[in-house]
Amino acid sequence: MEIGTGKSYxxxxxxxxxxxxxxxxxxxxxxxxxxxSARVTPQPDGRQTVTSSFFTGNLxxxxxxxxxxxxxxxxxxxxxxxxxxxxxxxxxxxxLPSERGMGSSAATAxxxxxxxxxxxxxxxxxxxxxxxAAVSEKALHGNPSGLDAATASxxxxxxxxxxxxxxxxxxxxxxxxxxxxxxxxxxxxxxVGAVAERLKQDPKMYRPLIKDxxxxxxxxxLALAQDDxxxxxxxxxxxxxxxxxxxxxxxxxxxxxxxxxxxxAYGAKLTGSGMGGCMIALAASDQAVAITTALxxxxxxxxxxxxxxxx
Ligand code: PMV
Numbered sequence: 001m002e003i004g005t006g007k008s009y010x011x012x013x014x015x016x017x018x019x020x021x022x023x024x025x026x027x028x029x030x031x032x033x034x035x036x037s038a039r040v041t042p043q044p045d046g047r048q049t050v051t052s053s054f055f056t057g058n059l060x061x062x063x064x065x066x067x068x069x070x071x072x073x074x075x076x077x078x079x080x081x082x083x084x085x086x087x088x089x090x091x092x093x094x095x096l097p098s099e100r101g102m103g104s105s106a107a108t109a110x111x112x113x114x115x116x117x118x119x120x121x122x123x124x125x126x127x128x129x130x131x132x133a134a135v136s137e138k139a140l141h142g143n144p145s146g147l148d149a150a151t152a153s154x155x156x157x158x159x160x161x162x163x164x165x166x167x168x169x170x171x172x173x174x175x176x177x178x179x180x181x182x183x184x185x186x187x188x189x190x191x192v193g194a195v196a197e198r199l200k201q202d203p204k205m206y207r208p209l210i211k212d213x214x215x216x217x218x219x220x221x222l223a224l225a226q227d228d229x230x231x232x233x234x235x236x237x238x239x240x241x242x243x244x245x246x247x248x249x250x251x252x253x254x255x256x257x258x259x260x261x262x263x264x265a266y267g268a269k270l271t272g273s274g275m276g277g278c279m280i281a282l283a284a285s286d287q288a289v290a291i292t293t294a295l296x297x298x299x300x301x302x303x304x305x306x307x308x309x310x311x
Contacts, residue, residue, distance in 0.1 A: 003041050035096075077113065243270055
C-alpha cells in the first residue's frame with residue numbers, strides 16, 4: 001500500500017429528489033467550490049484509524065456511529081485488496097455540512113473509494129466507483145437511487161435515471177442559484193421511508209405526485225436547453241408544491257423559500273431529502289445580493305452563491 005488520495009464534490013439536486021427513487025428522472029449538479037478530499041497513508045503498526053469532522057478514532061469504533069456505512073465500505077475495500085489487516089490512517093477533509101442535503105455521505109464514499117484505489121495503485125472505472133459508493137449509501141438509508149454518488153463524482157451537471165448511466169446536461173448561461181442551509185439536519189432515511197409508507201398506504205393520492213415531479217423534471221430539461229430560467233424557476237415552485245404534498249418540506253424550509261420568493265427569486269424549493277437541510281432559489285444575477293442578505297437575516301446558517309455564467 002502507498003499513500004492514496006481521492007476527491008469529490010458537494011451535490012445539489014435541482015429537481016427530482018424522492019421521485020428519482022421511483023425511476024423518474026432528476027437533474028443535479030456538482031458544486032466544485034464545495035469539495036471533499038480523502039488521504040490514506042499506510043501505518044506500519046497495523047492500526048486502522050480515521051480523522052474527520054464527523055468521526056475520529058479506530059475504524060472498529062466507527063461501527064456504532066454515523067460513520068458505520070463508511071467503516072463497512074472500508075472493511076470491504078480492504079478485503080477486496082486482500083489487505084484485511086493493513087494498517088492505515090485516513091484523513092477526510094470536507095467543506096460540506098453533513099446531513100444538509102448536499103450529499104456529504106455519498107461524497108465521502110466517493111473520495112474514500114478513490115483514495116483506496118489510488119493507494120493500491122489500481123485503476124477504477126466510473127461504474128465500479130458507483131457500485132462501491134452504493135455499499136455505504138445502502139447502509140445509510142436502505143434504498144438510495146444512486147443520484148448522490150453519481151453527482152458527487154461528476155465533473156458536469158447530470159441527468160439521472162435510476163439504473164441507467166448518468167448523462168451530462170447543459171446548465172443555464174445566466175442567473176444564479178442560491179443555496180441556503182436551514183441549520184437543521186435533514187433526515188434522509190426518515191424522509192425516504194415516510195414517502196415509501198405514504199405511497200403504500202394511499203397510492204391514489206401520492207402516485208400522481210411522483211409522476212408530476214417526473215413531468216416537471218422533463219419540462220425543466222427543455223427550459224434548460226432554451227436557457228429559460230424564468231420557466232425553470234416556475235418549475236422549481238411546482239416541484240416544491242409536490243414535495244410539500246409528499247410531506248418532506250418543513251417550516252424552516254418553507255420560511256426560507258418564502259423569503260427568497262418575496263425578494264425576487266423566480267422559484268425556490270428544498271433540495272435533497274428535505275425535513276431540514278438546504279433550500280435552493282433561482283434568480284437573475286443582479287438579485288443575488290438582495291436575496292442572500294434576506295436569507296441571512298432570516299437566520300439561514302449559511303448561503304452559497306452558484307453563478308451559472310462563471311461556470
Ligand atoms: O438528502 P440527500 O442529500 O442524501 O438526498 C437524498 C435524495 C433522495 O432522492 C431523497 C434519495 C435518493 O436516494 O435519491
